[in-house]
Amino acid sequence: MKMQFKNYNIVSVVEDITLSVAEYVESKGIKLIFDTDIEEKIIACDAEKLERVMLNLLSNAVKFTEPDGIIKVHIHDEGESILICVKDTGLGIPQDMKEKIFDRFRQVDASLHRKAEGSGIGLSLVKSIVELHKGFITVESEIAKGSTFLLELPATLEDEELHVHGEIAATSQPNVERISIEFSDIYA
Numbered sequence: 001m002k003m004q005f006k007n008y009n010i011v012s013v014v015e016d017i018t019l020s021v022a023e024y025v026e027s028k029g030i031k032l033i034f035d036t037d038i039e040e041k042i043i044a045c046d047a048e049k050l051e052r053v054m055l056n057l058l059s060n061a062v063k064f065t066e067p068d069g070i071i072k073v074h075i076h077d078e079g080e081s082i083l084i085c086v087k088d089t090g091l092g093i094p095q096d097m098k099e100k101i102f103d104r105f106r107q108v109d110a111s112l113h114r115k116a117e118g119s120g121i122g123l124s125l126v127k128s129i130v131e132l133h134k135g136f137i138t139v140e141s142e143i144a145k146g147s148t149f150l151l152e153l154p155a156t157l158e159d160e161e162l163h164v165h166g167e168i169a170a171t172s173q174p175n176v177e178r179i180s181i182e183f184s185d186i187y188a
């Protein structure tokens with residue numbers, strides 16, 4: 001995977017991609033909430049790769065949450081790092097599967113008649129991208145209550161890049177083609 005680190009306002013990167021799926025999420029009867037401690041935090045990251053991370057986490061949250069559920073994306077400023085939480089009120093993940101779901105092709109319900117489609121690659125890709133940012137991803141979950149994916153990214157800056165790309169990231173439209181690919185398995 002080729003990474004392209006530049007300085008971006010991580011808050012707009014995460015907010016834009018979250019809002020880009022709002023209509024779809026709400027069409028499923030699920031409420032989507034975005035909240036943030038801060039309006040701006042410039043960090044070195046690969047914005048396109050992080051969009052994929054967010055789309056994967058959001059598409060999972062939608063797949064495994066029933067109508068009337070809530071999905072919340074919250075950004076916390078931890079000073080040296082930034083914490084992005086994607087929380088849902090869905091099915092939850094069994095204790096013994098919490099580590100395993102980050103492996104390739106691993107799904108809690110791998111049976112052919114399972115309700116949700118997908119290959120099980122999503123989270124292994126998410127984990128690789130997060131690790132290439134020197135970050136961490138963990139999950140907290142309770143069966144029938146929901147799951148929270150916590151993504152921590154170090155707040156470092158790219159030395160060579162004095163120009164801030166937050167503006168561009170903030171105004172550019174999220175990649176619609178990629179969004180429909182990521183969500184292809186759940187579009188009814």
Ligand SMILES: Nc1ncnc2c1ncn2[C@@H]1O[C@H](COP(=O)(O)OP(=O)(O)OP(=O)(O)O)[C@@H](O)[C@H]1O
Nearest residue numbers: 060061064092101107108118119120121122123147
């Ligand atoms: N928010 C969530 N709530 C409940 N279970 C989840 C959630 N996110 C992931 N999982 C479990 O982890 C498994 C692996 O997720 P992953 O995103 O890697 O694969 P997938 O969504 O099944 O397929 P793909 O992402 O390749 O379309 C899922 O099949 C599901 O069992």
Ligand SMILES: [Mg+2]
Nearest residue numbers: 060118122123
């Ligand atoms: Mg997935």
